[in-house]
Amino acid sequence: MTADILIVGGGLVGASFALALASHNRELNICMVESIEASSESQPSFDDRSTVLSKSSANIFADMGIWPHLANLVAPIQHIHTSEKRQFGMSRLHATDYDVEAMGYVVDNKGLGTQLYSQLKAFSNVQILSPAKVTNLNAKADYYQASVLDLDSGVAADYQVKLVVMCDGGRSDLAKQLDLTHQVKTYDQAALIANIELQKPHQGWAYERFAKEGPIAMLPLPNFHGRDRSALVWTTSMSSLDERMALSDADFLSELQAEFGHRLGRFKAVGERTYYPLKIQKANEFVRSRLAILGNAAYTLHPVAGQGFNLALRGVALLAHNVLSSLAKGADIGALSNLNQFAIEQDKDAKRIQTASHGLVSVFAAQNLPIRFSRNLVNLALDHCPLAKGSFARAAMGLDVHKPTIRI
Numbered sequence: 339m340t341a342d343i344l345i346v347g348g349g350l351v352g353a354s355f356a357l358a359l360a361s362h363n364r365e366l367n368i369c370m371v372e373s374i375e376a377s378s379e380s381q382p383s384f385d386d387r388s389t390v391l392s393k394s395s396a397n398i399f400a401d402m403g404i405w406p407h408l409a410n411l412v413a414p415i416q417h418i419h420t421s422e423k424r425q426f427g428m429s430r431l432h433a434t435d436y437d438v439e440a441m442g443y444v445v446d447n448k449g450l451g452t453q454l455y456s457q458l459k460a461f462s463n464v465q466i467l468s469p470a471k472v473t474n475l476n477a478k479a480d481y482y483q484a485s486v487l488d489l490d491s492g493v494a495a496d497y498q499v500k501l502v503v504m505c506d507g508g509r510s511d512l513a514k515q516l517d518l519t520h521q522v523k524t525y526d527q528a529a530l531i532a533n534i535e536l537q538k539p540h541q542g543w544a545y546e547r548f549a550k551e552g553p554i555a556m557l558p559l560p561n562f563h564g565r566d567r568s569a570l571v572w573t574t575s576m577s578s579l580d581e582r583m584a585l586s587d588a589d590f591l592s593e594l595q596a597e598f599g600h601r602l603g604r605f606k607a608v609g610e611r612t613y614y615p616l617k618i619q620k621a622n623e624f625v626r627s628r629l630a631i632l633g634n635a636a637y638t639l640h641p642v643a644g645q646g647f648n649l650a651l652r653g654v655a656l657l658a659h660n661v662l663s664s665l666a667k668g669a670d671i672g673a674l675s676n677l678n679q680f681a682i683e684q685d686k687d688a689k690r691i692q693t694a695s696h697g698l699v700s701v702f703a704a705q706n707l708p709i710r711f712s713r714n715l716v717n718l719a720l721d722h723c724p725l726a727k728g729s730f731a732r733a734a735m736g737l738d739v740h741k742p743t744i745r746i
């Protein structure tokens with residue numbers, strides 16, 4: 339069997355890449371292989387997490403035609419409040435100060451995944467194989483050979499493809515097989531995730547509160563059957579994790595309330611708790627002849643800055659643009675000389691974001707006094723200096739980065 343492009347992994351990034359291409363070209367023969375059924379609870383991309391989409395991500399989704407379908411699923415962030423427990427500094431940023439509708443949009447991953455798959459169904463040039471697994475990739479002179487195993491029937495088939503795009507996440511078996519190596523930095527921390535029901539509406543406020551073990555983020559979620567909710571991302575040391583996961587709901591809420599405070603009123607209930615051990619990971623190469631890597635397979639970031647998917651989506655737009663440009667010129671979509679252009683642009687963007695996220699983690703994890711003092715000054719300065727506030731807000735909204743477009 340043949341395909342122009344084979345996408346390994348139909349998580350948030352793989353599905354976004356398939357839609358980016360299909361929405362701009364109905365001739366390309368695209369095959370996306372996902373090992374876990376999209377509707378399944380164990381689909382890692384579409385779990386109970388929420389994602390903050392920056393303005394640049396909203397623009398890219400608009401370019402794919404999916405943004406109007408996400409409008410009812412996102413909660414706009416109107417205000418951002420950062421503070422530190424028992425310290426003097428705090429800062430507040432407001433969308434109206436920057437003349438924007440929102441400083442970001444919070445979407446639950448399940449809702450985003452459902453929309454991506456439902457949009458993809460409209461394109462007859464996209465074939466979704468799921469549950470199916472790419473078990474082998476072999477580079478040949480003029481194509482890649484991919485072995486795909488149908489996990490329902492147990493039948494295997496070989497595909498010849500012009501370009502393989504690996505969107506198979508941060509724990510790829512195929513990367514090992516292809517000897518694609520990574521640089522990894524682990525933290526002795528995990529992100530504990532849960533949805534929290536609130537006593538009063540969040541009014542579009544996103545909070546980031548720096549506590550002893552790391553930041554606690556509370557992100558506004560759309561109202562759910564009349565219930566006001568925020569999404570919790572609680573950076574927790576590994577030594578406290580098991581204990582926090584094991585607490586009863588009532589004890590968990592009272593510990594959270596004590597750490598976070600009462601800015602969002604009383605916490606009424608907590609949904610299912612999950613956690614992700616935190617690490618930063620970067621692939622040592624992003625392209626080879628007829629092969630490109632996107633999303634967590636290329637870069638895994640610390641969620642403190644909420645930038646992993648936003649960075650990945652800019653990569654999606656860059657690579658889709660690269661493929662469409664090659665097609666328009668009649669060039670080979672798998673040629674390394676073309677893919678190199680994508681790799682250079684994506685790496686420039688990633689380096690900037692990675693340095694900023696790692697810097698944030700280090701500064702806000704630090705317990706020594708001068709650093710603690712200076713982060714309170716940062717908060718104070720942000721609240722009182724319009725210039726500093728302006729550049730911080732632009733970076734948070736993704737407006738300072740280059741703005742890749744898919745169309746050529």
Ligand SMILES: Cc1cc2nc3c(=O)[nH]c(=O)nc-3n(C[C@H](O)[C@H](O)[C@H](O)COP(=O)(O)OP(=O)(O)OC[C@H]3O[C@@H](n4cnc5c(N)ncnc54)[C@H](O)[C@@H]3O)c2cc1C
Nearest residue numbers: 347349350351373383390472507633634644645646647648
């Ligand atoms: C707690 C937390 C909060 C976050 N918050 C934000 C945020 O606010 N904003 C933001 O921008 N980012 C955020 N991120 C980052 C974001 O979640 C990731 O960037 C994103 O999920 C990466 O998606 P992915 O598709 O690359 O990888 P994954 O979600 O891991 O998907 C990979 C897919 O590939 C499939 N697969 C693997 N191997 C194969 C194979 N051989 N054959 C077929 N299929 C295969 C898997 O089944 C899986 O579905 C957060 C991350 C965490 C952990």
